[in-house]
Amino acid sequence: xxxxxxxxxxxxxxxxxxxxxxxxxxxxxxxxxxxxxxxxxxxxxxxxxxxxxxxxxxxxxxxxxxxxxxxxxxxxxxxxxxxxxxxxxxxxxxxxxxxxxxxxxxxxxxxxxxxxxxxxxxxxxxxxxxxxxxxxxxxxxxxxxxxxxxxxxxxxxxxxxxxxxxxxxxxxxxxxxxxxxxxxxxxxxxxxxxxxxxxxx
Amino acid sequence: xxxxxxxxxxxxxxxxxxxxxxxxxxxxxxxxxxxxxxxxxxxxxxxxxxxxxxxxxxxxxxxxxxxxxxxxxxxxxxxxxxxxxxxxxxxxxxxxxxxxxxxxxxxxxxxxxxxxxxxxxxxxxxxxxxxxxxxxxxxxxxxxxxxxxxxxxxxxxxxxxxxxxxxxxxxxxxxxxxxxxxxxxxx
Numbered sequence: 001x002x003x004x005x006x007x008x009x010x011x012x013x014x015x016x017x018x019x020x021x022x023x024x025x026x027x028x029x030x031x032x033x034x035x036x037x038x039x040x041x042x043x044x045x046x047x048x049x050x051x052x053x054x055x056x057x058x059x060x061x062x063x064x065x066x067x068x069x070x071x072x073x074x075x076x077x078x079x080x081x082x083x084x085x086x087x088x089x090x091x092x093x094x095x096x097x098x099x100x101x102x103x104x105x106x107x108x109x110x111x112x113x114x115x116x117x118x119x120x121x122x123x124x125x126x127x128x129x130x131x132x133x134x135x136x137x138x139x140x141x142x143x144x145x146x147x148x149x150x151x152x153x154x155x156x157x158x159x160x161x162x163x164x165x166x167x168x169x170x171x172x173x174x175x176x177x178x179x180x181x182x183x184x185x186x187x188x189x190x191x192x193x194x195x196x197x198x199x200x201x
Numbered sequence: 202x203x204x205x206x207x208x209x210x211x212x213x214x215x216x217x218x219x220x221x222x223x224x225x226x227x228x229x230x231x232x233x234x235x236x237x238x239x240x241x242x243x244x245x246x247x248x249x250x251x252x253x254x255x256x257x258x259x260x261x262x263x264x265x266x267x268x269x270x271x272x273x274x275x276x277x278x279x280x281x282x283x284x285x286x287x288x289x290x291x292x293x294x295x296x297x298x299x300x301x302x303x304x305x306x307x308x309x310x311x312x313x314x315x316x317x318x319x320x321x322x323x324x325x326x327x328x329x330x331x332x333x334x335x336x337x338x339x340x341x342x343x344x345x346x347x348x349x350x351x352x353x354x355x356x357x358x359x360x361x362x363x364x365x366x367x368x369x370x371x372x373x374x375x376x377x378x379x380x381x382x383x384x385x386x387x388x
Contacts, residue, residue, distance in 0.1 A: 005268040005278045029283065068276055069284045076285040076345055083351040092285075092345045099283040107268040107278035115267035136207060140260055143211035144218065151219040172369050176376035178219075179248060182212055184381055189212075190205040199204055 004112045005065070009056045013109040018118040021106045028102055032095045038087065041094035048101035055109045062104070069100045116141070139198065143189070151182055209249050209383065213257040214264070217241035221273035238273045240366040242293050242333060243325035246300025247308075247374035250385045255298040262290060288340020292333035300328025305387045310378065317378060321371035329370065330363050 013021070032044060052062060073096040081089025116138060123134040155178055162169050193199060221238035245254035261271060262282070270277035282290060307320035334356045342352040378384060 003270070005270055025279065025283075065278070066280065068274065069280050072284055072286050076341065079351075079355060080345040080347050083347050084345075088346055095344075096283075096285055100280045103279035103283040107280065110268065112267050112269065119263070119267070133202075136202070137260075137263070140207055140211040140214075141264065143208065144215045144260065144264065147212060147215040148218050148222075151215050152222060155219060155223055172372055175244070175369070175373040176380065179216060179244070179373070179377050180380045182216055183209060183249075183377075183383060186205055186208045186212055190203070190208045193204050193208070199207075 005107050006111050007055060007057050007061075007108045009109070011055050011109065013051065013055050013105060016109075018110055018114050019121075021110060022118065025102055025106050029099055032098055036091055038090050038094060041091060041098065044098045045094045045101065048098045048105070052101045052105040052108070055105050057108050066100060066104060070097070073097060073100065133199075136199065139193070147182075151178070154178060154181055206253055210253045210256045210260060213241075213245050213249055213254070214260045217245065217257065217261055218264075218271045221271065239363070240329075240370050242296045243300055243329035243367055243370035244374060246297045246302075246328050247304045247321045247324055247370060247384065248377050249301075249383050250305055251298045251301025254301045255294050258294045258297050262294065265290075285341055285344060286337065289333055289337035291340070292336030295336060296328045296332040298328070299332045300324045303327055304374070305385050308378070308384065309386060310382055314375060314379075318371050318375045321374045322367060325367040325370045325374075326364070329367060330360070 028044075028048075032041060035041065073093060076096070077089045077093035079089075080092045119137065120134045123132055123137065126132045127134050155174065158174055158177055158181075159169050162173065167173070217238060220241055242258070245257050248254075249257065264271045265277050265281055266279060268278050272281065281287075301324075303324035304321055307324060308317050312320075334353070338349065338352045338356065341347065341355075342349045345352070
C-alpha cells in the first residue's frame with residue numbers, strides 16, 4: 001500500500017552516502033538564495049534536471065511525481081510576477097525548480113532504511129541530552145506502517161456497513177467511529193510492546 | 202513518554218495517512234471534493250491533545266522526508282518539503298500544538314455538548330486555520346519577496362473549504378470525546 005519512492009539502481013548518486021546527499025541539498029538550498037540572477041539560476045535548474053535524469057527514473061514517473069510541486073511553484077511564481085515584478089516571478093520559479101528537482105533526485109536514489117539510519121545518527125546528540133529516544137522513532141514508524149492497511153480496511157468495512165443499511169456515506173458519520181475504533185486498540189498494543197520489552201527504558 | 206502515548210501518536214499518524222488514501226468525499230452541497238487529510242491537524246489537536254498531536258505530525262513529516270508517499274494523492278519525498286508550500290507543512294505541527302493547547306484548556310468532559318463543540322471549533326479555527334495560514338504565508342513571503350498581505354490574500358481561496366473542515370472536525374472531536382475521551386485537561 002505504501003510503496004517507497006526509491007528507484008532501484010547503482011548510479012553515482014545511489015552510491016553516494018545519505019549524509020553527503022542531504023548536506024548537498026542543504027547547501028544548494030542556501031546557495032540559490034545568494035544570487036538573484038535568472039541566468040545563473042536557470043543554469044542551476046538545468047543542472048538539477050540533469051542530476052535527476054542521472055538516477056534512471058523514467059520520464060513519465062518523474063512527471064507524475066513532480067506534477068503537483070510544479071503546479072504550486074507555477075501558482076506562486078505567477079502571483080509573485082503579478083504582485084511584484086515579472087522578473088522576480090521568474091527568479092522564484094527557477095529557485096524552487098532547482099530545489100525540487102534536486103530533492104526528488106535525493107529521494108529517488110536513497111532507500112528508506114538508509115535514511116532512517118542517518119536520522120538515528122542525527123538524533124544521537126538529542127538522545128544524550130535525554131530529549132528523544134532514537135529507538136522510539138523507529139518503533140513509531142514501524143507501528144504506522146503496520147496499521148495503515150488495517151485502518152484502511154476498517155474504513156472500507158464502515159463504508160460497506162453504511163451502504164448495506166442504505167445510509168449515505170458522509171465524512172462526519174465515518175470519522176468518529178473510525179477514530180474511536182482505531183484508538184481503542186492503543187492500550188492493547190502498548191501492553192503488547194511492554195510485555196515483549198521492545199522499549200528498554 | 203509512556204508507551205501508550207507513543208502508540209496513540211503512531212496510530213493517529215496512521216489515521217491521517219488513511220484520510221489521504223481514501224477517495225475524497227464529495228459533499229452534497231459543494232461540488233468540490235474535500236480531501237480529509239488537512240483536517241487531521243484539527244482532529245489530532247482536539248482528540249489526542251497538543252503534545253501527542255504535534256508529535257503525530259512530526260512523524261508524518263519524517264515519513265514524507267524519508268521518501269514514503271504518505272500525503273494525499275501519493276505525494277511524498279523531499280521535493281514536497283523543498284517546495285514553496287513548506288511553510289504550511291511546518292505550520293501543521295505548530296497548528297496541531299496550538300489547536301491542542303486551546304482544546305485542552307477550553308473543553309471539559311462535564312460541559313454541555315454545545316459548549317464542547319464551540320470550544321473545539323475555536324481551537325480548530327485558531328490552530329488549524331490561523332496558525333497554518335500564518336506560518337505558510339510568512340515562509341512564502343520570505344522566499345518570494347512577495348508582500349506579506351498580498352501573500353495572505355492568496356489563502357482566501359482555501360478559506361471556505363477549511364472553515365467547513367473546522368466544523369466537521371469540531372463535531373467529530375466531540376463525538377470521540379463522548380465515546381472514548383483521550384484529551385488531557387488543563388486548568
